Amino acid sequence: MRRAPLIGVALALAAALALPLLVSNFRLFQFTQVGIYAIALLGLNMLTGYNGQISLGHGAFYALGAYTTAIMIDRWQVPYPVTIAAAGVLCLVAGFLFGIPALRLEGLYLALATFALALAVPQILKYFEEWTGGSQGIVLSKPKPPWGLPLSPDQWLYVFTLAILIVLFVLAHNLLGGRTGRAIVAIRDNHIAAEAMGINTALYKSLTFGVSAGYTGVAGALSAIAIAFVAPDSFNIFLSITFLVGVVVGGLASVAGAVFGALFIQFVPNWAQEISKAAPWAIYGLMLILFMYGMPRGIAGTLRLGWARMGRRGTRVRT
Amino acid sequence: MDILVQQIISGLATGGIYGSVALALVMIYQATDVVNYAQGEMAMFSTYLAWTLMNAGLPYWVAFFGTLVLSFVGGVLIERIVIRPVERAPILTIVIVCIGLLVILNSVAGWIYSYIQKPFPSPFPERPIVLGNVVFGAHDVGAIVVTLIVLAFLYAFFRFTTLGLAMRAAAQNPASSRLCGIRVGWMLAIGWGLAAMVGAVAGMMVAPIVFLDPNMMAGILIYAFASATLGGFTSPGGAVIGGLIVGVIENIVGTYVHFIGTELKLTVALALILVVLVFKPSGLFGRAAVHRV
Numbered sequence: 329m330r331r332a333p334l335i336g337v338a339l340a341l342a343a344a345l346a347l348p349l350l351v352s353n354f355r356l357f358q359f360t361q362v363g364i365y366a367i368a369l370l371g372l373n374m375l376t377g378y379n380g381q382i383s384l385g386h387g388a389f390y391a392l393g394a395y396t397t398a399i400m401i402d403r404w405q406v407p408y409p410v411t412i413a414a415a416g417v418l419c420l421v422a423g424f425l426f427g428i429p430a431l432r433l434e435g436l437y438l439a440l441a442t443f444a445l446a447l448a449v450p451q452i453l454k455y456f457e458e459w460t461g462g463s464q465g466i467v468l469s470k471p472k473p474p475w476g477l478p479l480s481p482d483q484w485l486y487v488f489t490l491a492i493l494i495v496l497f498v499l500a501h502n503l504l505g506g507r508t509g510r511a512i513v514a515i516r517d518n519h520i521a522a523e524a525m526g527i528n529t530a531l532y533k534s535l536t537f538g539v540s541a542g543y544t545g546v547a548g549a550l551s552a553i554a555i556a557f558v559a560p561d562s563f564n565i566f567l568s569i570t571f572l573v574g575v576v577v578g579g580l581a582s583v584a585g586a587v588f589g590a591l592f593i594q595f596v597p598n599w600a601q602e603i604s605k606a607a608p609w610a611i612y613g614l615m616l617i618l619f620m621y622g623m624p625r626g627i628a629g630t631l632r633l634g635w636a637r638m639g640r641r642g643t644r645v646r647t
Numbered sequence: 648m649d650i651l652v653q654q655i656i657s658g659l660a661t662g663g664i665y666g667s668v669a670l671a672l673v674m675i676y677q678a679t680d681v682v683n684y685a686q687g688e689m690a691m692f693s694t695y696l697a698w699t700l701m702n703a704g705l706p707y708w709v710a711f712f713g714t715l716v717l718s719f720v721g722g723v724l725i726e727r728i729v730i731r732p733v734e735r736a737p738i739l740t741i742v743i744v745c746i747g748l749l750v751i752l753n754s755v756a757g758w759i760y761s762y763i764q765k766p767f768p769s770p771f772p773e774r775p776i777v778l779g780n781v782v783f784g785a786h787d788v789g790a791i792v793v794t795l796i797v798l799a800f801l802y803a804f805f806r807f808t809t810l811g812l813a814m815r816a817a818a819q820n821p822a823s824s825r826l827c828g829i830r831v832g833w834m835l836a837i838g839w840g841l842a843a844m845v846g847a848v849a850g851m852m853v854a855p856i857v858f859l860d861p862n863m864m865a866g867i868l869i870y871a872f873a874s875a876t877l878g879g880f881t882s883p884g885g886a887v888i889g890g891l892i893v894g895v896i897e898n899i900v901g902t903y904v905h906f907i908g909t910e911l912k913l914t915v916a917l918a919l920i921l922v923v924l925v926f927k928p929s930g931l932f933g934r935a936a937v938h939r940v
Binding site (some may be wrong): 439 | 682736738739744747753754757774833872876880913920921
């Protein structure tokens with residue numbers, strides 16, 4: 329039963345490692361972007377998929393992570409790997425603190441609260457102009473590969489992102505598969521029963537919010553380094569909505585779903601643009617709707633279902 | 648003092664518009680448990696239909712009611728064609744379908760009518776109403792009155808007609824309603840149609856103020872969302888009152904608190920709503936949802 333996912337992971341890793349040898353720098357940059365989105369989506373999926381709290385505001389933590397990195401590099405010349413860790417920790421704390429008042433809100437009301445957060449971000453960033461550079465943003469330079477590695481900057485960024493992605497995915501997989509993960513899921517399924525079993529729901533919910541925001545913050549930090557530029561208007565409300573789209577299309581409550589979702593939100597808009605120049609977003613919307621018709625549980629959910637069916641055919645179990 | 652009254656009145660006028668979009672959101676939410684993110688774009692599209700009818704030479708009120716009929720049909724069709732296939736899917740799937748609908752409507756409107764702003768006529772006289780030192784725009788007052796008429800009409804519809812009763816029943820307990828012979832699926836479709844009509848009214852009231860363009864409802868939808876949340880997603884009257892409160896707060900904060908100005912206005916309005924929600928988690932007029940354990 330567990331063999332198929334393992335084979336899948338091994339194949340995906342092999343493909344990811346072979347990629348820098350096969351594609352141009354521009355394509356590779358796009359895949360770096362996919363990796364970054366995947367980290368952000370994994371963070372959001374922990375909160376929305378596993379814990380059942382809807383967030384329309386993860387763009388805010390992405391922005392916080394990106395600006396932390398940008399300001400630290402620009403002002404204090406801090407080495408960029410350090411800034412990523414700092415961004416992650418800062419977002420973790422911010423997410424935890426935001427998670428405390430959010431405890432009182434459920435479903436739609438939480439969606440509104442986080443939506444407000446996402447809306448406020450560009451305005452707040454413009455307001456603190458002396459730190460953030462206002463609407464001009466902050467320009468950074470792309471890091472060079474260390475230790476004299478024979479890689480182009482794009483290739484190095486790709487490898488760097490991939491390494492962080494693997495570490496974070498393994499961590500998330502273990503966290504969600506263990507006792508903590510079961511507590512998080514139990515709260516989603518029935519928070520009263522979870523509480524009766526002795527789970528501190530308030531603590532777990534705010535912690536999940538924190539970890540989720542931390543992941544998204546790391547992704548934001550990586551994006552600032554990869555794009556080498558941050559500006560308030562790239563962190564608008566559509567970014568947060570795109571994240572939610574990615575999580576649902578990829579598959580709720582699935583670690584692998586984050587990668588599928590990231591591929592979708594990175595490539596499908598471009599693809600739509602190629603199909604119709606006049607109304608690309610209409611094509612994108614249409615694809616989104618058709619995708620949801622075909623796979624109401626997301627890509628990962630459909631794969632899981634397909635695998636379960638195949639297994640069942642072998643053993644002749646009837647439902 | 649006069650400035651204050653003036654600001655409150657114009658706040659009420661924009662608030663009325665937020666309230667009517669919020670009303671449409673609440674209607675669909677009550678019938679189907681879905682927040683229709685495409686509501687604003689549906690209203691925008693209806694307004695373009697009205698513009699087309701008027702350009703074809705029809706008088707204002709003929710175009711107005713013609714648009715209502717077309718919007719109703721459009722709303723029913725959207726429910727039947729787009730929403731019905733995912734009716735039983737997880738709630739977030741439906742949310743994503745609504746987002747898909749939003750980008751489609753926005754993009755198609757831009758494609759057909761271009762992104763250039765168009766003026767849209769108001770049915771009310773241009774001369775302002777003067778009371779003492781305070782001046783009201785006739786359109787502002789008219790928009791509030793129209794919103795209240797829509798609210799009264801909906802109240803009467805749901806309270807006094809058999810169809811309204813059937814719709815309420817279908818929303819509250821689909822299984823039992825089906826046993827009583829109510830066609831639950833169609834009730835939902837009619838709910839979408841009515842919401843599209845309410846949205847169309849809001850669109851035609853707001854277009855003379857903000858001009859007609861495909862993105863005109865984006866900001867308004869956010870305020871409407873806030874209004875519905877503030878008033879409580881379970882209360883249509885609350886949604887309208889929530890809209891009025893949001894409109895007034897927005898205007899007064901923008902005028903009197905100088906460091907906020909127009910840029911942070913939206914943020915402050917939303918922050919205030921969050922504070923209210925922390926103390927009243929189901930909105931000012933909403934009922935807390937009761938779950939069976």
